[in-house]
């Protein structure tokens with residue numbers, strides 16, 4: 288489904304600030320996989336998502352999505368197949384449009400139409416989807432998304448992603464700006480949605496417990512590389528402590544003062 292071969296990206300090459308942000312990434316995801324991505328600050332996690340999403344072109348290597356070589360494809364074209372949510376809850380939605388209009392927008396994009404008038408049946412469909420979030424938003428379908436709380440907005444962004452049915456969903460710390468209880472709720476919605484729609488997903492998180500609990504596979508990055516990749520029994524038996532040990536062994540660094548420790 289997703290294939291990255293020898294992907295490299297260096298920022299400011301040939302200068303004192305040179306940074307090998309992606310240093311030969313090899314990654315293969317099967318359809319329907321839900322992979323959590325962890326790693327210390329500056330490890331290259333967001334850069335990896337930017338490379339896949341097409342925010343910049345990589346220096347070398349190949350990126351394939353669903354059998355198609357997308358290495359040189361423009362970002363807006365990739366966006367038809369790749370959904371993305373960010374830590375900034377304002378990014379995924381149009382704040383001046385209502386919940387209903389935002390969902391219609393996602394629906395329109397999927398249908399490849401330039402204009403979409405919401406009819407009664409669509410409204411009922413959207414309302415049912417929103418009701419399933421369990422946040423009481425079904426009675427606020429005409430509320431502008433900018434007036435919602437961060438958690439409510441992320442839930443709407445997730446619904447928009449689900450409606451658009453991307454081949455790949457990239458979640459870049461999408462619950463990091465939320466309070467713990469809301470973050471937990473949004474994670475539950477995320478998990479339910481991914482399971483129900485079988486969306487191939489990668490999720491960056493600094494919460495190691497959540498990384499091991501959610502999805503079917505966890506990869507850890509360090510200095511632009513994937514330093515380990517666990518799934519199945521190995522992952523089931525993994526604890527936060529063991530993961531820390533693995534990190535320190537593989538990267539020869541300590542995880543002190545890192546955000547990853549916060550959730551220990």
Ligand SMILES: Nc1ncnc2c1ncn2[C@@H]1O[C@H](COP(=O)(O)OP(=O)(O)OP(=O)(O)O)[C@@H](O)[C@H]1O
Pocket residue numbers: 298299306308326327328329330331332333334335
């Ligand atoms: N557009 C850019 N221009 C220059 N340097 C960049 C750019 N994007 C990322 N970098 C650098 O590449 C490295 C990897 O950054 P990245 O944001 O991918 O790390 P990360 O693992 O997502 O970290 P964090 O957990 O702190 O968000 C860092 O040293 C960063 O400063």
